Amino acid sequence: MTIRRLAVFGATGDLTGRYLLPALAALRAAGRIDDRFTLTGASREEWDGARYRDWAAAQLERHGATLPAEARRAVTASADYRRADVTDPADVGAVVAGDDPVAVYLALPPALFPAAVTALHEAALPRGSRIVLEKPFGEDLAGAQELNRLLADLVPESAVFRVDHFLAMTTVQNVLGSRLANRVLEPIWNSTHIAEVEIVWDETLALEGRAGYYDHVGALKDMVQNHLLQLLCLVAMEPPISLGERDLRDRKVDVLRSVRLLTDYDVANRTRRARYSSGRCQDHEVPAYADEEGVDARRRTETFAEVELELDSWRWAGTRFRLRSGKALGRDRKEVAVRFRSVPHLPFGHDQDVRPNVLRFGLEPESLSLDVTATGARTETLTQLSLTAEMDPPDLPAYGRLLLDVLNGDPALSIRSDEAEEAWRVLEPVLSAWERGLVPLEEYPAGSDGPEPRHATPGRRDDLLHQDAVLPADS
Incomplete structure (x- = not known):
């Protein structure tokens, strides 16, 4: 099942601006996502959707200038923003709410993963949703084991994407x-x-x-x-x-x-x-x-x-x-x-x-x-x-390939x-x-x-x- 909704927590950080937004523009340019795709950014900044779209456009100009302007504009137009505390189930629930499944990307420091996963569990993800976590996965063996237990209570293993762009x-x-x-x-x-x-x-x-x-x-x-x-x-x-x-x-x-x-x-x-x-x-x-x-x-x-x-x-x-x-x-x-x-x-x-x-x-x-x-x-x-x-040269940047696998549900590279x-x-x-x-x-x-x-x-x-x-x- 292909997911057409991406929610990024930590959406104003360097990872999002430098890699995720250009990756989405590359997917759009390659015809891998279309007008049905939506992006919801969530972070602590007191922004609204218009300010976030301006920020996203500036990041794409800086880090994705070689990508077609039409693809960059399409990604920016698909974006919305919500101010959210990733550890607050009510805030998290407002970001992921909807009938359709959502791919939730935790572009966060590893120390926040347990609290974020716990909040997602309490927020009740739509059926068929997927979770994406950047490495390092946990901060030690005990932390990785505990995080795995939390994720297992949230979604099936096949819906967990511990990504490594390498x-x-x-x-x-x-x-x-x-x-x-x-x-x-x-x-x-x-x-x-x-x-x-x-x-x-x-x-x-x-x-x-x-x-x-x-x-x-x-x-x-x-x-x-x-x-x-x-x-x-x-x-x-x-x-x-x-x-x-x-x-x-x-x-x-x-x-x-x-x-x-x-x-x-x-x-x-x-x-x-x-x-x-x-x-x-x-x-x-x-x-x-x-x-x-x-x-x-x-x-x-x-x-x-x-x-x-x-x-x-x-x-x-x-x-x-x-x-x-x-x-x-x-x-x-x-x-x-x-x-x-x-x-x-x-x-x-x-x-x-x-x-x-x-x-x-x-x-x-x-x-x-x-x-x-x-x-x-x-x-x-x-x-x-x-x-x-x-x-x-690859047809997609590394993060573009990873995001495509997440949206299409292929965990081979996770x-x-x-x-x-x-x-x-x-x-x-x-x-x-x-x-x-x-x-x-x-x-x-x-x-x-x-x-x-x-x-x-x-x-x-x-x-x-x-x-x-x-x-x-x-x-």
Whole structure:
């Protein structure tokens, strides 16, 4: 059943203005929604419908200027506004009231989810309605479990959309396409041939006015738990029978269940946390994170997180998975890098500079590349080549794809309840050890490559990410 009514709580926030409104305009331009579609925005501001439409038009001009003007006007015209406290059942009921089902989008801080879901329960949603929640889903394992219980009392699991826009990105989906549609890759997609997988989201952006949210979350929850574990699932999952919601999501949960839990010793040796100090980034000065407006330095929130995981499975025993994300770094690096093992023998002499193959899925910008070794001008010499293909632009932005799935009732790309809990299970030992101070909070200058590399210990390459090195075949 297709829903034609969307209610957004938190409708005056950055998420709505930057992503949801342009996504709706893209859907309108593509003919995926029509004049029967309506949008109701709800927030605490004392606005009326006219002021909200003016705000929406300004946001679309700023963040969706490349979209057709007619589509932007149609989305703005479809919008209405109600002042509402998301924790007040009477206010919430007034927003969602009606005979037709409604898709309720909670564009809110995660801390408000339980109260908002409770208010929705008391407000009595129309039959057939759906709930959309942004990740991170809860603030820890216990919180995720409690939120799942609240949602189960409200709507069926099939009507809950725990969305992660990473899963709707073209290149992220191409990870599955490259693996499962190419005979040359799937037979070698295992620990016999792959030494390490790096999943990286390094960005030059600093806090950018998000202290109210970010300082309560940090890089580990905001990016690693929130997005990078999803990429891990797509890279490491067993081939599903189909891409239907049950088959795909079952295989993703299998990956998370196979992650070996880190001990305190593991956390101390396989994770890092840091925050940026003052520096120069992208031709402008960046203050130290602790000095950013709205930051409470006593929270010791990290802006850089790195975690090394291992999977206890036939396919992946012996392969390292490194998940890393940082803010205010010297360059944007957003990719999944699959590093293959070295060949067992080279007949070209021992003085050749030969690096193992690396298959890279660029996330932003979206690309696909393969680093290979080939012969140079003389047959006895070798050279390094990078074969790169840029991806065709998607027909819809990531949030457009997610909203379309919500309206059409396709939950394949949303996070199932058990998957949300398993993701927290993986990172709970890290969160606990960090809270107890077992891993120091390092610092790195804004505009740098991140924390200084650790000194490598014999038989181990702890500096791997920072020097772009490659694991030897016998590591």
